[in-house]
Amino acid sequence: MSNAKQSEKEFLRTYNIHDYEVPLTSVDLAIFTIKDQLLQVLLVKRGDHPFKGKWCLPGGFIDIHHDADLDAAALRTLREKTGVDAPYLEQLQGFGSGVRDPRGWSTTFVYFALISSDQIDLIHGGNADAVRWCAIDDQNVIPPLAFDHKPILEVALQRLRNKVEYTSLPAHLLPEEFTLTELQQVYQIVLGRLVDKSAFRKRIREGDFLEELEGKWRYGSNRPAQLHRLRKGQDTVYFSRLMSGETSAK
Amino acid sequence: MSNAKQSEKEFLRTYNIHDYEVPLTSVDLAIFTIKDQLLQVLLVKRGDHPFKGKWCLPGGFIDIHHDADLDAAALRTLREKTGVDAPYLEQLQGFGSGVRDPRGWSTTFVYFALISSDQIDLIHGGNADAVRWCAIDDQNVIPPLAFDHKPILEVALQRLRNKVEYTSLPAHLLPEEFTLTELQQVYQIVLGRLVDKSAFRKRIREGDFLEELEGKWRYGSNRPAQLHRLRKGQDTVYFSRLMSGETSAK
DNA sequence: CCAATAGTGTCTTTTAGACAGTATCGG
DNA sequence: CCGATACTGTCTAAAAGACACTATTGG
Known part of the structure; x- marks a missing residue:
């Protein structure tokens, strides 16, 4: 046993992550709120290459020296973009491929966050016009998005609508x-x-x-x-049936 | 526009992924089947460090030269471990932190797969005793698992049980x-x-x-x-209500 | 004929859907 | 008093739950 431990220590001493080619890893957020009686999603304008000047979901690379885990990275990104601290935050799904980012094989962990529009102050970002709410009503007002963020947003919306049902x-x-x-x-x-x-x-x-x-x-x-x-400390409640259907009632 | 394109090209020419510290990225699988009237999960014994000799969920690093995307990496891993080609495969969730792997900050995309036990031939792996089915009945028969695979398996089980309901x-x-x-x-x-x-x-x-x-x-x-x-080409059906409850009927 | 399991029907209780009715404010 | 919206109750139709009943095989 002590032998195995010794052997493992030796292995780790000589292991070098840079000997292997690994993908880029980021965290992206689909942040939703209700504003003006509409469901809205937060977009930011890219200030750097690639896709400089294009809109996209807020996100960033994982900082392996400061982020303890994925959730922490998502929370940090949320705080940086919105100043909001403890909303509803849940991991949606991972996406990854060799073509989604021109810099190379990349993966992203997408979270979705729900916040109330009154807690949030978009000026926070520094360059004020580089971040905006975008209404989800008839889909065509959503601008073209960088990377594969458009299909990612679709998946996030689908998950949100689905979860709202129950x-x-x-x-x-x-x-x-x-x-x-x-x-x-x-x-x-x-x-x-x-x-x-x-x-x-x-x-x-x-x-x-x-x-x-x-x-x-x-x-x-x-x-x-x-x-x-x-209720304080209340977990999300799952109903046993879907939300009741349409009605003539106002 | 051509100016912006030019600028982006120049950026990509000088971009070097090795200038940044990125996490390790792998894909892991929770493969379930029914055998002997029990729900079972596939485990493999690690042949290398770290955690050499310990059981874990099958998985492996992403191969950025051969895997087109995450789904392809998962399918490849499944084929390598079980010889099965086209079962039900769905991404469960991503996990990542600085402590889950002693080699450094690492992330994993966990998939879960459902297969029928009759299509599969465990001998396939080469070293036959390094892979086994493990029954999920009373939890304590599951051996200790490497990395954070125990909590990952718990999440997979929870998702499976939940989805079975509807x-x-x-x-x-x-x-x-x-x-x-x-x-x-x-x-x-x-x-x-x-x-x-x-x-x-x-x-x-x-x-x-x-x-x-x-x-x-x-x-x-x-x-x-x-x-x-x-039915051929049938997608998963979602019922509008949960599976009906317990009954005295045999 | 009997044991065993497949498959259907029937009755009762619960729940959803539609909508009417009552309550309480500002003006 | 009136308009508006909050909130509650009632009736009906549909669905779930429990369980009994019939069908068809091998031995």
Whole structure:
């Protein structure tokens, strides 16, 4: 045993990573929010080659001296681009090929993040016009993207829409405090269809992932609406069925 | 425009990947099958450092000269370890950190594959005892695994069990031709609970992803059972609800 | 005829879908 | 009082769950 350990030590002493050709490795983010009643994704303009001047998803290479792991690299990138610290962040998928980056064989770990548009301050980046929100309504307003970021964005959107059907995820797109009607609107925006109010509220109630903020109300020229928030430390809830279908109800 | 192109060309001419420190990149596979009425995962014994002699999930480094993309690298690895060519293969997730491999910062793209145990010939590897099926029943029979492969396997299992709840995936764990009862047993084995026969069959019928093999039957000392197979070119079907719950029915 | 498993039907309970009805604000 | 939106209740149709029943083989 001590012999094997010794042998392994010797192996590691002489091992040199630079003897092998390895791909480039980066982390990219699909950051979504709801703004102006639309689902929007964050894009940045590339300041360097390759694809200088083109829009793309925010991302960067892994810094092996400072990033402890992939999640840390994603969080760092998110902080650098948006100033936001602890939103909903989940790894989507990896992409990699010999042709997606002109610099050579490259891989990227794509994360998707959900944040509320009120926490975020896009000026943060330094050069203000190099970062923008881009609405996802009719697809053609999305500019051409660098690398393979267009198909990556498609996959991210698909995953988001899919998860919205059966999870409590959309709550992360809203500010900390919100009304049930606001939450319902988020579901409707992402899904692109109307949802029955009664069924929606039953579902949310049974999921039991929100708490009422006693005595806190959203006022207007109508009956006040109860404010809610996600329960502290609440994990994402998975419903056993899909979101109920379209309805004639407004 | 031609100016920008020129500038990009110049950039690429002088770009040298070896000026940067990048992580190691590999592909690992969680290959599942049903054997002896149990869910089993394929393990290989490491023949080299690090972790020489320890069991782990099959995998290997990306070969940037021969692998076109990640999927190709995964398929190649699968073929090398099992001789199987075209099973169900899907990317699970990426893992990466500075500590998971003693050789340095490393990342791995984990795929999971479903194959039928009858297509596969483990002798293929060359050194026969260095590869084995390991049953997933009570967890403690799984040996300690190299790297972070134990938690990776946990994630793969969780994903598999989860997907079985609402997709047609388990059909890939069976040979090409099978009876509905055999398919039901696969669901039961993976889920670890019984499923109602009537509800199960209704579900499968409505999913409409199988075809009856006319005139082909499984015989025994009882009523013969109709053989089925997956429709050609059939994608995975997603049910709108979870698999129906436990029942007292045998 | 019997044991065994395949496959179908039926009844009951639960849930979704549609929509009406009531509540409470500002003006 | 009115318009607007929050919130709740009710009825009906559809689906799930439990389980019994029939069908067809070998021995």
